[in-house]
Amino acid sequence: MSFHRIILTVNGSTEQVDVPGNMTLLQMLREKLALTGTKNGCAAGECGACTVLMNGEPVNSCMVLAAECDGAEIVTVEGLAQDGQLDIVQQTIIDEGGVQCGFCTPGMLISARALLNRNPSPTEAEIREALVGNLCRCTGYARIISAVKAAAEATQ
Amino acid sequence: MTGKVFGQPIPRLEDQFLLTGTAKFIDDIEIPGMVHAAFLRSDYAHARIKKIDYSAALKRPGVIAVYTAEDFGDYWRPGPLQVPPPTAIKGSQFNARPLVPIAKDKVRFSGEPLAVVIAESRYIAEDAFDDIIVDLEPLPAVVDLEEAWENKPALVHDDLGTNMAALVKQERGNYEEARAKADVVISRKILVNRNAAAAMENRGFVVNWDEREQEMTVWATTQAPIPLRNTIAARLGLFENQVRVITPFIGGGFGPKIMTSQADDVLLPWIAMKLKRPIKWIEDRRENFLATTSERDQVHYAEIALTKDGVILGVKDVFYHNTGAYDPYGMTVPLNTQTHTISNYRVPSFYTEIRMVFTNQMVVTPVRGAGRPEGVFVMERLMDAAARELNMDPAEIRLKNLLEPNELPLRTGIIGQDFVEGVLDSGNYKANLQKLMEMVEYEKFRKEIQPALRAQGKHVGMGIVCFTEGTAVGPYEGARVTIGGNGKVSVATGISTQGQGHFTVFAQIVAEQLGVKAEDVNVVTGDTAHFHWGAGTFASRGAAVAGTAIYNAAVKVREKIFATASKWLEVPPEQIELGDGKVWVKGKPEQFITLGDLAFRANPTRGVIEPGVEPGLEATGYYGPPYGATGAGAVAMIVEIDPETMELKIKRFVIVHDCGTVINPLLLEGQVEGGVSMGIGNAFYEKMVYDENGQLLTASFMDYLMPQATDMPPKIEIGHLTTTSPLNPLGIKGVGEAGAIPTPSAFVQAVEDALFEYQLEIPESNLSPSKIFEYVQKASKKG
Numbered sequence: 001m002s003f004h005r006i007i008l009t010v011n012g013s014t015e016q017v018d019v020p021g022n023m024t025l026l027q028m029l030r031e032k033l034a035l036t037g038t039k040n041g042c043a044a045g046e047c048g049a050c051t052v053l054m055n056g057e058p059v060n061s062c063m064v065l066a067a068e069c070d071g072a073e074i075v076t077v078e079g080l081a082q083d084g085q086l087d088i089v090q091q092t093i094i095d096e097g098g099v100q101c102g103f104c105t106p107g108m109l110i111s112a113r114a115l116l117n118r119n120p121s122p123t124e125a126e127i128r129e130a131l132v133g134n135l136c137r138c139t140g141y142a143r144i145i146s147a148v149k150a151a152a153e154a155t156q
Numbered sequence: 157m158t159g160k161v162f163g164q165p166i167p168r169l170e171d172q173f174l175l176t177g178t179a180k181f182i183d184d185i186e187i188p189g190m191v192h193a194a195f196l197r198s199d200y201a202h203a204r205i206k207k208i209d210y211s212a213a214l215k216r217p218g219v220i221a222v223y224t225a226e227d228f229g230d231y232w233r234p235g236p237l238q239v240p241p242p243t244a245i246k247g248s249q250f251n252a253r254p255l256v257p258i259a260k261d262k263v264r265f266s267g268e269p270l271a272v273v274i275a276e277s278r279y280i281a282e283d284a285f286d287d288i289i290v291d292l293e294p295l296p297a298v299v300d301l302e303e304a305w306e307n308k309p310a311l312v313h314d315d316l317g318t319n320m321a322a323l324v325k326q327e328r329g330n331y332e333e334a335r336a337k338a339d340v341v342i343s344r345k346i347l348v349n350r351n352a353a354a355a356m357e358n359r360g361f362v363v364n365w366d367e368r369e370q371e372m373t374v375w376a377t378t379q380a381p382i383p384l385r386n387t388i389a390a391r392l393g394l395f396e397n398q399v400r401v402i403t404p405f406i407g408g409g410f411g412p413k414i415m416t417s418q419a420d421d422v423l424l425p426w427i428a429m430k431l432k433r434p435i436k437w438i439e440d441r442r443e444n445f446l447a448t449t450s451e452r453d454q455v456h457y458a459e460i461a462l463t464k465d466g467v468i469l470g471v472k473d474v475f476y477h478n479t480g481a482y483d484p485y486g487m488t489v490p491l492n493t494q495t496h497t498i499s500n501y502r503v504p505s506f507y508t509e510i511r512m513v514f515t516n517q518m519v520v521t522p523v524r525g526a527g528r529p530e531g532v533f534v535m536e537r538l539m540d541a542a543a544r545e546l547n548m549d550p551a552e553i554r555l556k557n558l559l560e561p562n563e564l565p566l567r568t569g570i571i572g573q574d575f576v577e578g579v580l581d582s583g584n585y586k587a588n589l590q591k592l593m594e595m596v597e598y599e600k601f602r603k604e605i606q607p608a609l610r611a612q613g614k615h616v617g618m619g620i621v622c623f624t625e626g627t628a629v630g631p632y633e634g635a636r637v638t639i640g641g642n643g644k645v646s647v648a649t650g651i652s653t654q655g656q657g658h659f660t661v662f663a664q665i666v667a668e669q670l671g672v673k674a675e676d677v678n679v680v681t682g683d684t685a686h687f688h689w690g691a692g693t694f695a696s697r698g699a700a701v702a703g704t705a706i707y708n709a710a711v712k713v714r715e716k717i718f719a720t721a722s723k724w725l726e727v728p729p730e731q732i733e734l735g736d737g738k739v740w741v742k743g744k745p746e747q748f749i750t751l752g753d754l755a756f757r758a759n760p761t762r763g764v765i766e767p768g769v770e771p772g773l774e775a776t777g778y779y780g781p782p783y784g785a786t787g788a789g790a791v792a793m794i795v796e797i798d799p800e801t802m803e804l805k806i807k808r809f810v811i812v813h814d815c816g817t818v819i820n821p822l823l824l825e826g827q828v829e830g831g832v833s834m835g836i837g838n839a840f841y842e843k844m845v846y847d848e849n850g851q852l853l854t855a856s857f858m859d860y861l862m863p864q865a866t867d868m869p870p871k872i873e874i875g876h877l878t879t880t881s882p883l884n885p886l887g888i889k890g891v892g893e894a895g896a897i898p899t900p901s902a903f904v905q906a907v908e909d910a911l912f913e914y915q916l917e918i919p920e921s922n923l924s925p926s927k928i929f930e931y932v933q934k935a936s937k938k939g
Contacts, residue, residue, distance in 0.1 A: 022279070024882040034492040035178015036184035042441040046857035049356055090175045092750050094167045097822040099654025100830060101173030103407025105358040109175065113376050125871075135358050135857065137408050139826060140833030140895075142872055143394070143866040 010035070025059075026050045028066035029076060029149025034052050037077040037106050039058035043137070048134035051107035052076045054055060058114040058134070070141040075104035089113060093147040100138030108134045112148045121152050162668035165822035169675055170405075170659040179405040182360035182377050189360075193427070193437040194269040194281035196288055197447060198263040200301075201516040201850025202310065203292035205261055208271055213287035218280035219430060221629055222288070223423065225362055226866055227259035232260060236387065238416055239486035241322065248324040253313050254413075254520065255484045257422035263292065264481035265516055266850055269419040272429060272742055274435065297516040297850035299330055301455050301476040311401035312514035313482060321483045321575045322512035322590040322794050326494060328569030329505030331461075333741030334392070334470030337768025338461035342541045348530040348900075349922035350453035350478070350844040351837070353523040355654070357407020357804030358439035359448060365428045370423060372399045377406050379414035380692030381682045382650045387416050388425050391903045396688065405680030409654030410834075412449040419482060445855040451489060451523035452921070453478040454530050460538040461505075466546050466553045470505035472590055473497055473534055477512045481518035487512060488573040489520060492527030492626065496897075499535050500585040500624045500788050501557045508570065516850040522694065524834055525896040527573075528625060528646055532920050536621045536901035541907075541917065550905065551589065551598060551620050558622065559583040561879070568685060572628035573695070578795040579783045580880045583814060589622055589790045591875050592812040596620075596792040610912075615797045616807065617909025619902035625787040626884070627815075627890025628700030634689045635702060637666055637719075639708040639773035643737050643752030644676045644886040647709075648840040650690025651702045652682025656892065657823040661699055662706050665886070669710035670717070672751070675810040689778075700821060704884040708777030716773050717751070720758045732878055760906035783882035785889040789813040791898040793869075795906040799932070802925035804840065804907070806869035811898075814877040816889035821876075824891060829872045831895020837863040838896065843922045 001019040007014065012031060017032050026043075029035045029052070038061060041049030045063040051076035052061045080087040086140035089112045092098075099105050108131065115122055122130065126140075126147045136144065158164070173179035210222040225232050235254025242248075256268045270319035271288055275281035295308040303309065304319045312319055313761040335341055338594035362706065364376040370498040372394065378384045378401070385401040386499065392399075406413065420437050428435050463469055475488040490510040498506050500827045543553045559566060561584045592598075596606070601618060609616045635649040670677075678685045689701070721739040740748035749757075755773045765771075791883055794808040811828060818824050841861040845853045853861040875919060880887025900921040907928060908916045914935040 030183075031933045035177070036181075038182070039357070040183060040438075041358070042857055043405075044441065044856060044858075047356060048443075082175055084718065086175070093175065097165075097167065097826050099168065099171045099174050099655075100657070101356065101408040101828060102171070102179055102405060103181065103655075105174050106177055128865040135356060135862050135864065137354055137410070137834070139584045139649075139862075140829035140872065141825060141868050142829050147863060 001147045004067040006067060009073045011015045011075055013052060023066045023069055024062050025064040025069055026061035026100050029061060035076050035078050039103055039105065039106055048107045049104050050110065051134060053110055053114055057109050077109055080109060087113060089116065089148060089151040092150040092154065093144065095143060096143045096147040096150060098139060098143035098147040104134055104136045108136065108144055115148065118154060119133065124149065159668045161664045161674050162705060163818060164676060165820060166660065166664065167247050167822065168657050168660045169663060175404065178258055181357060182362060182375055183405060185362050185375050185404065187364055187434040189276050190434040190436055191276060192278040193424055194273050194278055194434050195269040196285045197267045198270050198271065198292065199266065200260065200263055200292050200294050201266040201297040202295040202880060203263045204295060205259060205263060205461035206293055207289065209289040213284040215274060216280065216284050216287055218276040219284045220274045220276065222271055222273050223427065225258045228423070228426065232257065235484065237486060238484050239488050241486045242571055245324055245326060245571050248322065249324045250487065250866050251316055252543065253482045253514065255417050255482045257419050258418065261806060264648045265518055266852060267443065267476065267518065272419065272423055279399045293409065297848065297911055298480055299517065299590055299846055299848060299850050301513050301515065303476050304515050305476060305511055312516060319514045319560060321479045321514050324487065325666050325673055326570050327507045329470065331470045331472045331505045331507035335461045338469050339464035340545055342538065342545055343459045343937065344537060345539055345919060346456040346458055346534050346537050347920040348452050348454045348533055349920060350450055350525060351412035351842050352445060352450045352863060353412045355408030355410050355413065357415060358441060358444045358466050360438045361424055362434065362436045363428045364434040365859065366433065367432055370446065371396060374401045374425065374933065375404055376421065379566040379654060379694060379695060380408045380416065380653055380689060381652050381684055382690045383692060384416045384421060385684045391422065392425060392429065398789065401684045403652040406484060406654040409450065409693065411526060412521060413654065414692055415449055437919065442855050445860065447518060447854055449519045449521040450519050451526065452530060453520065454493065456534050457533050458538055460540055460542055464546065466504050466542065466548050466556050468557050470500060471498060471503050471538065472507045474509040475511065476512055478515050478520055479512050480515060480517045482519050483512070484519065484614045485521040489522055489527035491573045492532040495568065495570050495578040495626055496531030496624060497535050499532055500580065500583065500622055501535065502559050505691040517846055524831065525893050526695065527532060528893060528897045529900060532623045532897050533901045537919065540905055551593060554622055555586060555589060556786050560586065572626060574784055576783045578626065580786050581790045581881055581883055583786060584877060584879050585622065585788055587877055588788055588812045588814055591877060592790040592792055592810060595812065595875050596808065596810045599643065615799050615910045616794060617796045617906045617912065618792060619906030620792045621898050621901040621905065622790045623689050623898035625786050625890065625897055626784050627696035628640055628781060629695045629697055629784035630780045631691055632778055633702040633705045633787060634676040634687065634776060634778040635706040636687055636774065637706065637713045639713065639751050639755045641752050641756050643750050644678060644679065645670055645672055646678045647706055648686035649702045649706060650682040650687045650766065651693045651698055652694065656698055656827065657820070658698055661819045661823060662703060665703055665707050666710045669714050676737065679766065682861055686753040697890035700888040700890050701781065702777060703887060703888060704779040705777045707886055708779055709775045712775030712777060715774055716758065716775065717754065720754055720773065721749060723917040724757055732788055759776060777900060779884065781883045785816065785883045787815040787891060787894060789894060791902045793902045793906050795910050797907065797910045802928045804925065809869040811895065812875035812877060813894055814879055815891040815894065816878060816881045817887040818876065818878065819888065825874050826889050828874055828895045831893055832862050832872050832899055835896040835899020836868070839900040839921065840923050881885065
């Protein structure tokens with residue numbers, strides 16, 4: 001087993017981590033950095049629960065090797081709120097009632113944040129398309145979609 | 157019933173943890189010295205175990221132990237049955253074959269555990285599978301329900317001499333007499349296909365045995381923490397108070413997480429005591445698909461007898477129900493099918509027969525809907541067939557046969573999953589359908605919109621159906637409500653939470669009674685150290701049953717507040733006001749005591765108390781209904797199909813729902829929408845497919861398609877009606893499964909209507925573009 005020493009930024013902090021070659025970004029976040037907000041729903045890139053931002057793009061962290069993350073900038077659900085102030089999409093998802101069990105929510109929030117970063121005023125079709133990789137079994141998506149819409153409107 | 161807090165659409169109190177990544181789920185639990193378990197599972201569905209040799213695995217660095225059934229000695233035993241069969245149904249037969257924790261002698265479904273490996277990491281444990289020599293002699297797999305009933309091609313349980321798991325006949329009135337009088341009798345074979353619960357979080361189990369304290373702590377993703385604790389304690393010979401079961405935040409339940417006596421909760425506590433190491437097991441997605449539990453899969457031979465005016469005289473339904481390899485959950489699912497088949501219609505004569513069979517497939521236990529969608533699907537298909545035969549409008553024939561409010565409460569004569577005769581307690585079923593027809597502009601759609609669209613060559617159709625949802629069944633739940641010295645209120649109940657919003661709605665119930673803010677009520681669910689009596693979260697009963705127990709406790713605490721305050725304020729209770737976390741003398745707000753202060757005074761440390769006074773501003777309440785409260789509703793959906801590709805778009809989805817008193821409209825709508833999305837998935841995207849060898853072909857999200865954000869309709873339009881249940885003081889009925897129940901019925905009807913020129917009659921609940929294409933091809937050839 002090869003080991004790799006990587007240096008990366010996670011939620012704004014610089015981290016130096018020694019990771020085995022077979023360790024995924026998801027495992028590194030959860031097991032090495034104790035950032036357990038990012039969830040493992042399938043470990044196969046199918047459910048989106050583990051979505052994080054990697055250099056600004058949403059990725060399934062279960063499909064990225066930690067060793068690939070040398071020099072990367074990662075944002076997880078723990079990094080969305082700033083100084084105790086919730087990200088606008090965190091607030092609107094509360095207001096709209098878009099959370100039930102909350103297991104898909106971290107990945108959902110990251111995908112929503114990625115969308116709003118690249119497109120501050122998305123159409124409903126664009127919102128749905130942006131969330132297509134994040135499965136949710138509880139809500140039927142309606143209130144998550146309206147929360148993203150409300151977040152976009154609030155930041156106009 | 158709406159108050160300052162109760163009945164208000166307040167946002168959820170638990171979201172702050174779930175949104176920031178701070179909520180603790182089971183896989184987030186780390187204990188020093190913890191080791192990991194992995195289950196080696198059978199690739200065969202049916203096989204005799206000849207040899208399992210794990211000696212090489214023990215030599216792998218990092219492997220701590222390996223166990224097979226033999227290694228557990230006398231500790232290995234099946235069961236117990238989690239739900240026994242009801243004794244009240246005369247002449248019913250039930251062959252109990254509870255779950256075995258790990259296969260011994262024989263494998264009965266693909267995915268059944270053969271060995272458990274304990275290692276320093278999950279990676280090592282799974283790598284060790286390659287070191288284990290498993291010699292299995294394959295046997296013919298029992299997969300077809302009707303063949304299974306004929307004991308072909310093999311017996312799942314050799315010692316039983318039959319594949320019959322149960323035979324239950326129930327009748328009200330006399331169907332054969334009704335049939336003889338009928339103008340029209342319509343018979344159909346109807347299939348309801350198998351679906352997975354597929355909660356986003358898989359199951360998990362963490363156990364820590366503290367040798368010095370002689371105490372075991374278990375964290376589990378269970379819907380039934382108290383039954384889980386009780387079975388673990390009994391098996392290990394411990395007292396109940398030596399075992400604490402804690403449910404952390406749980407990522408969805410939908411039924412299968414209620415199961416106990418599975419490999420994890422039977423074997424891992426025993427191993428933890430042997431090894432004196434904490435153990436973690438987190439189910440992976442493939443295991444979840446293969447070897448937890450799932451539901452549906454019935455074959456119905458159903459018949460409806462009517463007058464020529466479309467009045468139902470009787471219904472007969474003989475159905476095969478697949479229970480899978482074992483029947484640990486009794487007959488819950490098919491009994492629900494029996495009680496829901498007649499739904500909210502006037503059916504004077506009804507004969508229903510369960511033929512429950514063992515097969516070499518994953519065990520069947522309730523999944524959101526739990527037998528109800530099957531019953532409703534059968535009845536609605538019969539209504540559709542009758543409407544066609546009698547040339548009636550689908551809404552008209554339903555309106556004609558729906559029960560009137562003055563016919564309720566109605567004893568159905570059919571004993572249900574709660575072991576008592578079903579009673580439709582309250583409701584206004586016609587009003588549900590009429591409101592739905594207004595919302596969906598039924599007349600306009602049929603007379604103007606649809607003809608115009610058809611003239612443009614568009615294939616747009618509507619499905620319109622009715623349903624009931626038997627909810628809030630017994631036996632009981634309990635709760636304790638306590639006001640603390642901090643002036644805040646703590647609530648503990650025995651059920652557990654999988655995302656329903658219990659922390660909020662229970663807080664609303666209590667806040668209203670005790671005059672505090674909802675955010676000052678801290679709710680604990682699913683921790684046996686906090687409350688240790690109860691049954692669990694199932695059958696849409698959390699709000700109605702546990703909620704009522706909480707209400708009962710809160711009312712007692714309220715009485716204690718007034719009694720205690722009366723003493724300290726030296727005025728009669730009638731002259732005291734309660735609100736904003738304090739009590740004061742009416743008209744003299746300066747004469748007040750805070751609830752926190754009062755709580756201290758209610759626990760005196762010197763002096764004497766009056767006889768009969770119990771300490772603290774605390775009370776425990778229980779509630780057990782005589783029978784369940786029945787919710788009801790109606791659904792209309794409009795779909796458009798591209799006849800070239802069979803791509804289907806849901807243009808409108810409208811549901812009218814009556815679940816009695818509403819505690820929180822925001823959360824209620826979320827529950828309904830979630831159920832609808834599962835119903836849409838069940839009807840069009842999801843299907844568990846087993847091949848002839850009993851191999852599951854759909855064991856990943858690449859094969860088992862869950863609805864995505866792009867698959868859901870633009871909006872789920874919800875209409876509410878409220879007829880309060882007379883069964884509990886708040887008038888609540890459950891709602892958790894409502895959306896999932898009627899949706900497949902509406903879906904197939906809408907598809908048939910959209911493709912009207914092919915005169916399709918779809919006898920199964922699970923469609924897909926290719927399936928619709930097949931039906932159209934078949935119909936085209938016939939035409």
